[in-house]
Every structure is written in C-alpha cells, then in structure tokens.
Amino acid sequence: MMTFSPQLEQKFAKMLTAYPEGKKRSAVVPMLIYAQDEVGSITPELIDEVARRCEVTPLQVDEVVGYYSMLHRKPMGKFHVQVCTNISCLLVGGMELYEHACKKLGISHKQVTADGQISLEEVECMGACSWAPAVEINYDFHHHVTPEKLDQLIDGLRKAQ
Amino acid sequence: MAELINLTINGQAIQAEKGALLIEVARQNGIEIPAFCYYPGLTLQAACRMCLVEVEKTPKLQVGCTLPVADGMVVHTESDTVRQSRKGMIEFLLTNHPLDCPVCDKGGECELQDMTFRYGAGESRFTERKQHVDEQQWSPVVFFDAPRCILCYRCVRVCNEGIGVGALGVANRGVVSEIVPNRHDYLECDECGACIDICPVGALTSGSYRYQTRPWEMNHVGTICTHCGDGCRTTLGVRDDKIMRGNNRDSSGINGDFLCVKGRYAFDFVEHPERLQSPMWRNAQGEFEPISWSKAFATIAETFTSVKARGGKFGIIGSNHTTNEENYFLQKFARQGLGTKNIDHHRTGDLGTFFDALSGKNDALATAGDLYAAKAVLVVGADLAQQHPFLSYQARANFRHHNAHIYAVTSGPVREDNQAVASIRVAAGGELGGVESLRDKLKAEGDLVIVFGDAIQGDGVRKLVAFGDSLGIPVKYVCLVDYSNSRGAFDMGLIPRDGGMSVQQMLAAKDLDVLWVVGANPLKNATLGSSNAFVVVQDLFMTETAKHANLVLPAASAYEKNGTVTNVCGEVQKLKQAVKVMGTKTDLEIMGSIAKEMKLNLGIWLPDKVFAEIRKTVHGYDVPLPVVDTGGAAPTMPLNGRVPALPGAIQSAGDTLFTSGSMSRYSKILNAVIESPGGLYGGKGR
Numbered sequence: 001m002m003t004f005s006p007q008l009e010q011k012f013a014k015m016l017t018a019y020p021e022g023k024k025r026s027a028v029v030p031m032l033i034y035a036q037d038e039v040g041s042i043t044p045e046l047i048d049e050v051a052r053r054c055e056v057t058p059l060q061v062d063e064v065v066g067y068y069s070m071l072h073r074k075p076m077g078k079f080h081v082q083v084c085t086n087i088s089c090l091l092v093g094g095m096e097l098y099e100h101a102c103k104k105l106g107i108s109h110k111q112v113t114a115d116g117q118i119s120l121e122e123v124e125c126m127g128a129c130s131w132a133p134a135v136e137i138n139y140d141f142h143h144h145v146t147p148e149k150l151d152q153l154i155d156g157l158r159k160a161q
Numbered sequence: 162m163a164e165l166i167n168l169t170i171n172g173q174a175i176q177a178e179k180g181a182l183l184i185e186v187a188r189q190n191g192i193e194i195p196a197f198c199y200y201p202g203l204t205l206q207a208a209c210r211m212c213l214v215e216v217e218k219t220p221k222l223q224v225g226c227t228l229p230v231a232d233g234m235v236v237h238t239e240s241d242t243v244r245q246s247r248k249g250m251i252e253f254l255l256t257n258h259p260l261d262c263p264v265c266d267k268g269g270e271c272e273l274q275d276m277t278f279r280y281g282a283g284e285s286r287f288t289e290r291k292q293h294v295d296e297q298q299w300s301p302v303v304f305f306d307a308p309r310c311i312l313c314y315r316c317v318r319v320c321n322e323g324i325g326v327g328a329l330g331v332a333n334r335g336v337v338s339e340i341v342p343n344r345h346d347y348l349e350c351d352e353c354g355a356c357i358d359i360c361p362v363g364a365l366t367s368g369s370y371r372y373q374t375r376p377w378e379m380n381h382v383g384t385i386c387t388h389c390g391d392g393c394r395t396t397l398g399v400r401d402d403k404i405m406r407g408n409n410r411d412s413s414g415i416n417g418d419f420l421c422v423k424g425r426y427a428f429d430f431v432e433h434p435e436r437l438q439s440p441m442w443r444n445a446q447g448e449f450e451p452i453s454w455s456k457a458f459a460t461i462a463e464t465f466t467s468v469k470a471r472g473g474k475f476g477i478i479g480s481n482h483t484t485n486e487e488n489y490f491l492q493k494f495a496r497q498g499l500g501t502k503n504i505d506h507h508r509t510g511d512l513g514t515f516f517d518a519l520s521g522k523n524d525a526l527a528t529a530g531d532l533y534a535a536k537a538v539l540v541v542g543a544d545l546a547q548q549h550p551f552l553s554y555q556a557r558a559n560f561r562h563h564n565a566h567i568y569a570v571t572s573g574p575v576r577e578d579n580q581a582v583a584s585i586r587v588a589a590g591g592e593l594g595g596v597e598s599l600r601d602k603l604k605a606e607g608d609l610v611i612v613f614g615d616a617i618q619g620d621g622v623r624k625l626v627a628f629g630d631s632l633g634i635p636v637k638y639v640c641l642v643d644y645s646n647s648r649g650a651f652d653m654g655l656i657p658r659d660g661g662m663s664v665q666q667m668l669a670a671k672d673l674d675v676l677w678v679v680g681a682n683p684l685k686n687a688t689l690g691s692s693n694a695f696v697v698v699q700d701l702f703m704t705e706t707a708k709h710a711n712l713v714l715p716a717a718s719a720y721e722k723n724g725t726v727t728n729v730c731g732e733v734q735k736l737k738q739a740v741k742v743m744g745t746k747t748d749l750e751i752m753g754s755i756a757k758e759m760k761l762n763l764g765i766w767l768p769d770k771v772f773a774e775i776r777k778t779v780h781g782y783d784v785p786l787p788v789v790d791t792g793g794a795a796p797t798m799p800l801n802g803r804v805p806a807l808p809g810a811i812q813s814a815g816d817t818l819f820t821s822g823s824m825s826r827y828s829k830i831l832n833a834v835i836e837s838p839g840g841l842y843g844g845k846g847r
Contacts, residue, residue: 057327057343058343059327059328059329059330059341059343060327060330062330062332062341063330063331063332066331066332066333066334067333067334
C-alpha cells in the first residue's frame, strides 16, 4: 500500500470515476505519469499500487511502463530536458541541438548530471513541429531553439537551483 | 441465423455470414490465408501481418484476420502483390530468428518453418548482426528462447483469456520487445503449458520434452487423461515405449487444445522407478517377496474359493481410475462370483442422491459443452480452477465468447470471481443459503448449468435440485466427482447396494476374511479393523494400503490399457494403450485370470466384449459405438428411477491443480512445479 499527497489522491479518486464501469484500467497511463512526478520514478511498489487501484495485474502495468518512453524506472533530474530529433526537428537542426546538449551537460540519453539536477532525453515527436526545433523542459515547451538559446536555457536552470 | 452475404475469393463465389472474419470464411471454404497471430477463440491481434490480402477497390492490402466480410467483396489471396508481401513478412520475421531448426524442438512441426517453406524467400537481404538473448528458464516446465520468438502474442492471450491467469506479458517495444513472465524472471502460474503448446515457433519450450526427441520420431496415441474427472483427451507422443510428451494439438476430444499441467506433463508416474513390476507376497518372515503370476493367481483363487465356501466375509474396494470394463467386471466378480454385496469405492461426490433427485427428468445432466453454451453458470461449493480446470476453462470461454453470466457461491475466493456477475462468500455448509440469495437473478436467466461439489450432498442435493426446478427455466447439473473414472465407478455399480458394506464399514469391521483392493488407497489415513483378513491389493505403487497386503499385484495404469472411462459429466470416452510397463497386467486381465483360476464363468475379459455387455446391461450406457470408437464422447443417461441412500461418507479428496491422489506423489513434474495459484487467488476456495 502506497499513499500519495492529498491533492494527488483527490486527482486519482476523480480519475477512477472518469471512465465507464469496469474500465478502471484506462487510468493506468495518467496515474503513472502523475505518480511519477510525485515519486520521482516508476518504482516496483508504484507499479503494484497502480495495478491494485486500476484492477489489473502488476505485469500489465509493467508492460505499459516498458512501452512508453516518458515513464522512467530510474529517477531523472529535477529539470528533465527533452530534445526532439524526429523528422521536422531533424530537418532544422534537432540532432545538432541534441548533440550540443550532450556536450554541454556531459551526459547522454536518459542520463542525469552528477548533481542530480538536470537530465537529458532524446525524444520522439512532441507535436511542436510548427515551431521546430523544439525542446521541452519538464512540462514547458521552448520553440525555435538554437544552440545559443539552449545554452541560455540550461544556464537559467543552473541559476534556478 | 445471421444474414448471409455473397463475396468472391480467388474467383470462387462464396456465401458467408455477414460480419464473419475473412480469414475464417476463407478457411471454411478451403482457402488458406496464412497467419501466426490469429488463433480461433482468442482476441484479435493483427500483429504478424502474414494474412494480408488484396481486396478490390481498397488501395492497400487488408488484414484478413480482422476484416469482416461484406456483400460484394472481391478478395484475392494468391495475387502477386500478396505473395510479395508474404515473402517480405517472412524475411522480416527471420531477421533476428536464429534459424537453429536442426536442434529446435519445434523443427518439423513449426509454423514458421512451414510458412517459410511455402511463402518465404530463399535469401535474406539483412546482413546486420542478429540480436541475441540467452535462453531463460521460467519454471520447471517453461523455458523461453527469445530470439526464436516472432511476437505473435498467442501465449500472452491464451494465458490471459483462456486460462485466466495472465502470467505473461510483453516488455519494451520495437526490436527489443520480448515476452516476460509475471515475476520478473520466473513464472507464478498454473504451469499448464498452454503457452508452449500454442507457440507457433520454438520460443517457448517444455522442460520435460525439450531436446529429447524429434517430433517425427514419435507415434501419437490419443487417450484420456487419467487424473481429474473432466475427461480431457491427451495425445501422448510415444517413442521406444516411452511417453515423451502430452498435448492435444489436433484439438480432438471435448477439450479442444486445452490441457492442464496434469494432462500435459503428469504422465511421468508411468516410468517412476518405484513402479511395481512383479507380484509379491508376504513370506514367513513377514517381508515382501516376488512370486510368479501363476503362483499369485493360484494363491488368491484358493483363498477366495475357501472363504466363499465357508460363507466368509469379503470386502471389495474398487478404483476411481480403472476403466468401466474393469469396474463392471469387478462388481460382477463380487456379486456373481463371490456372492458378496460388500463392494464400494472412494466416493467423492453424492451421485446417488443426485441421480435420485433427478429421477423422472430428461436432459438434466450437463456436459462440458453445455458449460460453454449455457446463458448462465452457477458454481456451488467448488474451486473449479483448482479441481476441474477444464470445466473452469469452459465457463470462462463462455463468458468471453457469449458474455455468459457466471455466479459463484463458495467459501473462499475462486477464479470465477473475475468473470462473475455475483460472487457470494458463505461459511462452509452455508452454500444453499447463498444459492437462495441469487434466486431473483437466476430466474431472469435464459437457461442455467449448476455445478456443485461435495459441499452439497444428501438432502442438500435434493434441495438444490428443487431450487433449480422452482426457477422456471431449463436447468442442467454437474455433480462434481474427483477422478478420471469416479463417475464410471458409480455407474458400473461399485457401490454397496442392497445392504452391502461401505468402505468405512469394511475398514472398521473386525471380522472381514478378505479385503480385495483394486487400484485404491483406503488405508492412507485409516487402519484396518480385521487383523486376520487376507488382503489383496492391485496397484501401480507400494501405497500405504499395498504395504498392508498379503499379496500385491502390479497393475497397469490407464496409459497402458484399452477400455472406456466416463467423465464427470457422464460422457463415455475410449482409452488407448500408449505404452507397456514390463511385469504389469491390466486390472481386467488380473481379475479375469483369478476368475479363470477359480473356475468362475464371468464371461470373456476383453475390453470390447465387456463393453458390449455394459451397453446391454447398464442403464443409460447404450451409447452409439461409432461415436466411442472414433474417439468421440458419448453422453450417458444413468438415471434409473429411485436410488436408495447408500451408507458411507462422501468426501472429495480436495486435490489441487498440482495433486492427483497417490499418483501425483510419483510424478516428478507435479512435485517440481511451484504451487502458485494459491498465492494468486487466495488459496483453496472450496
């Protein structure tokens, strides 16, 4: 048994009633995402808890965790920098941007800086093609990002610590 | 009848039910659309893309396994485009496949091999290094070789849907997807091996069969499983007089391709080193000493004849596992040959009261087929998944395919809870009260099958049948009994009618002269009251009862003999001898030989001859021979007017999925598998 903050518990309670009768399993993905934000990562206990609440087997939750790249089994940094390298971003320098970020932070895909503050992920399309190349930091989007702009963003994160 | 539509497949005009799947319609009309992931009875996956076909007026190839047929549809399954696509799919499936067919268990009966042979490319354009993952052992019976896997998800679906366990899943995605067990690196499941059986390639392999033989080196013998009473057909693969495996890939028999761990693996007791292989008697020192068969028969005949002549007391205990022919012959031997009424067997369900309560009713006995077809199923006081896995499977399939309403009235949690519209928990003994509380719901059902265990007996059975009558809907019943021929033992008359002694009375009696036990173990948890009784035991092993014997005779098991057995639903099916164990004789031959030695005329002791007599004399057993002879299940109707109450206690042995009376003690596989559903489903729910 795992419990979450009162706000999250309230959110989950509402979530479980949002789907038709007998379809609690529909809540697996949103529950995992919100719980991940609070817990820091998808732990085995969290998998069991979500399975219990959504009335599915832990294995079925585990399948979902393995499938979606935005669900992490290890904690990411306080600021999770996601650089898109899918086709639209790739055409206008997304890959260069990602490589720049790797160099600047000294880490690569799904790694975390030594101080645990910043993590990096090469992601698939985030639906921001019109403003490519795009970067998402936690839940904030940044559009038309250049290496210089990325430097500023990362420096800003360092200051915010 | 659903609306019929017209379509054309490969220029052939075809009529089909509207909405039927194209792949099924094609198959029914003799046109094969190849597929890996499609499996009749399971949910649709559309993962393998082998069944792509060309449908006129649609721009792209269509997935045949999920495409409902429509009026005027024109389909081509063998066009150049389709062939090209199949070739491409096979090439793609083989990119990471190790092609280790020469050593793979599946080689020779592999769907991937067959399809590569028929549709595949002779060469691959892939030159990249193949992804390799080492093989893993997930349980004593399940091994997984990931590189061979083509990700058809059949195993995942059969475990989830068919068996209702859900022990397999898919981890990751894309090229690194792989099948995973529910406990990270091992399985906690029924160990039924359905996943291995259904695997179209050699990715999931069986612990007892892997690397033992090539499929074409075996002869296949279709017989009936000798464990629980459900009467599943198991097809034994035999090489050099050794059973290599059990499965039912050809879907013959009432069980389709379903088998539980016992039907699939627990044939290994046959070759257990402790099998008795010679008659033995107790010598002057009180130790067992091997003797010849002729000496054994002569000794028994002499004793039986003299006890009979002086009017001594016989006690005869028959078996739940021997054939109808043997049971019939034994009761005939007792009643006609020895002139005794003291004959009984370990009764595990109250068939006597059940038949009595149903007297005068027609068509009240449900079959396994009815459990799949009924609108509603009520399970009373039984944990079907543990004790009658096939009946449980049928009810579950009925729920999945027809949305049947399942009701459970049990003292503990059962797997049926997962499908049930209502699960009632009662204290043991309170089952009828629980049933009563469902009255209004059940009244609204179209028809109902009531399955009840030994929790309901005596007056309880009458009350339950009266309850069924009062619902005003068609109701059929299954009275659960434990073993492969429990039903047959009762029907053949291994019961203390007309004032005979029950098992309990025989054991308690102080003045028994002869105790003759054929394939049973009554002294497992009891003592024998008569210290001077001459005890003859026919069995496979030196059981607790055999240890008490003056004379022990090595009997053949059900896999070593011909004959018929009657399953829990009353269907007669034929056993077929798969192997022979040196030194043993069938119980029928043993009894016939004793009769001959005693100069009794009890008829010819050949299974077919005895069965012919059964068909003539046992009420309800006048079954059509062609059905039985061709491996079918022939329903019997042993309702024969009023049945007087019989003395003696009735109790199920309470076997689980992994036990089967004395026999399971001698099955290495059953002893090796972890007893896990208990953990998954909160233990025994009887």
